[in-house]
Amino acid sequence: MLFVKNGRRNDHGRKRSRDGSRGAGNRQTHTRDSPRPQDAVSPAPSGNYGRQLRELLGGIGAPKPAAFKPDPFQLEALTALEFEDVLVTAPTGSGKTWIAREEIRRLLDAGKSAWYTTPLKALTNSKYQEFIEEFGAGNVGILTGDRKENPNAPLIVGTTEIFRNQLFDALRGGEDVRADLAVMDEAHYLADEERGHVWEEAIILTPPRIRLLLLSATIGNAEEFAAWIAEVRGVHCGVVTRPGARPVPLRAAFLMPDKRLVPLLNDKGKLNSEIMKLTEQDQQDRYRGQGRGRRRRW
């Protein structure tokens, strides 16, 4: 037995034949290549469930193409970078990299140089590619544990470990790391159990004359973190957070075993009572199942 047969499902099926045109509204947005195998259960969007579903799925699809316009938080970060270190916290995909790219562009145009660190080799490689396309191969170098190309380029992309190693070398040799800006992508790696200490070492040892731009996922204690950076480096560190958190709004739903899609939360932000019922039912089934299966021996 895989899925609970739900009486209501059949019910909906019948009703749909009456006002199917409305209910099928969202099905028309299907691209031609979307799957429609036999076992797909069409939503039966009428009555209460239908209203709820339309609300849940309302607005789904692609927005009108619009010319790129920087978000205010991106501009705010760029302005702040002119006179202080900046910690940007925003979720993935909200345009943190844009800030770094614009600042790097400004520096390269002025004949200055920058270091861009990432925690992962894969990420380093993809940034390297991205920056070559943006600034030209001659201007970008890459340094990872097993890759070393164009190491004297004005823009270096590399793992945080290599950047930290350069800081060690500079400290021991009494030289300077050649950079006017250090970008630390995925700066929340500082909390990584294994490797997090490398981020702390890098932040502590980066000379204050090098501007720091930290790009981090959303964290709870951004202000406190920035205050620490400022204390350690003696340079003020501003915090720029994307207001409203997500660039694309998020809706949460639960796919019922009978394939109906219901909102995960009710209006009050609590778990939807229908899902609650499902879990209770599940608990009872298990309890009864145990009673039958396992006879008490004593």
Next chain:
Amino acid sequence: MKLRMPEMPPATLLAALGSYDLLPAIIFLPTRRRCDEAASEAALSRRAINDQRREARLEFMRDFVEQQPEIRNHRHWDAIVRSGIAAHHAGHLPAWKLVIEKMMSAGLLDAIFATATVAAGVDFPARTVVITVADRRSANGWQSLTASEVQQMTGRAGRRGKDRVGFIIAAPGPHQNPQRVAELLSAPPDNLESQFRATYTSLLNLLDAFGNFAQVRAIAEKSYAYRNLLPRIHELERTRDENEQRIRQALELAPFRLAAGAARGLERLASARSRLLELAPHTRREALLRWLHQVVQPGRIVAIGRSGKRLVLVTARSRDGVTGVREDGRTASFPLARIGRVFAPVFSTKPDKTEEAFDEIHDRGNQLGLLEPRLRDARNEEADSIKLVNDLIDSLMPSALTGEERASASGLLWSLQPEAVAIERAERQIERLRAEVWEPFERCARILDRFGYLDITSERVTDRGRWLADLRVDRPLLVGEALQRGLFAELDAPRAAALIAALVADEDRDYGELELDDAIVSVLIKFEEIAFEVSTEEWKEGISAAPEINFSAAAAAAHWVGGSDWPSLVRETRAEEGDLVRLLSRTGEALLQIAGLKQTHAEAARTAAKAAEIILREPVR
């Protein structure tokens, strides 16, 4: 509140998502194998679907193969082209993962079944993210997802510029928990917490740069970890100051002059006295046991019972018990209290040396026995000390007091004991917190000192330590010792790679049972001895034991460097490609570090450079 619903068959799940127009989707599954299975199952069911993007996918992958030829014959190739459904996890080749990511970004795929690892790092969003489990498999078994992990997952829902809304959908599964998912979704983001720690590399580099421990300590105390201790330190300082204030006020009000430190002096003396009283033995048996605790140690021979005839060579001690070897070679374990006599010499516990040891005791046992203390001696020592402490307590009172005043002064001092105790405790805690960040560096320093990489007294990094500082590998001391003892000098490239692979591999990951030749085995055994020596020293300093070295990884690396081709390596190790690539590229990176030591270890550097070059060939890069 777990919901033990069976997982929806992947095809059914995708069909349902499709019917709501929720594709493309990333579906998170708990294990790599589930991802591969789900992708194949779903792909199979979509055979009949006519998808115009099929051609586009084929073209895309063909283009990609020109840059990354190693994915040409990937076993999932056809299924992906046909169905637009893929699996993505750390078991796959990096190049393969990359092509999946790019196809997803180009809108050529409908669904990706992925493990949570995809949540970190590389950016490829979808319209919908599906969570089927509220738990995650970790090294320590199943653990609940954290708010940050769920955030990383939902961060992929909703493509900027392509979606007006993104969806996170919880689907039924055997480890599903809708309540927890709901909570995690609305949980505030996790705080960033410091993981700062002492490492050999950071200590050597910083000490070499600054030339003194004080500045290294100052750097360590700039850490975020240290900063986070400060509020607790300040709180304790406040407690200490308040109590000091109270004592000062009480003493000022007294009709006679008592020094401000008297109350704390009394506290220290009183607690010293009570420690002494606790220690003083009351019976002969106690005195004997205490003595045995001190003198019975591995390598010594003891006699069981008073007769002194049954001899045992102690090999290990627990708190109240002893394990050892009897004269007939059998092992014996017994409580400490059964020991009658202890002999002075400390012998080797190696099996081939025991006979000699017993012979010596039989010959000269009468002269070699340790004298057990008599009870009166043991007690007298303590009693003397206690009397001394009592005198000191008396001397805290001002001398020119009448008997009555003396009594009241003493009463006052005793009444201030709770405050004095609080001050002592706060100061001890402050000291402990202050040392928390620095102390581990001291431990590293003591170990490096023992192996000659730095000199603690002159606060200098030795010549040896200077090249170790340049060696940025995972377990530098081990590699350093292997180099130092010339282990690399005798190796060819495959064996050098084997050695390093054994070290950098995860302890518990299995890379099959490829055969190791005798030469490699003997090098690895020598290496294990070094590892044992190093971890013994580390263990003494309270640094937890380093992971064991991984023989199967050594074999895999030796074969790869010895010229094996990729498909046979994968087949013979039965390891997943992604794991092999990670192992070999980590090995290559460590070899490149050794290759950098041209000045001090020319020969090892040459071998390492050669091994690295061979190891870092396609598809390992």
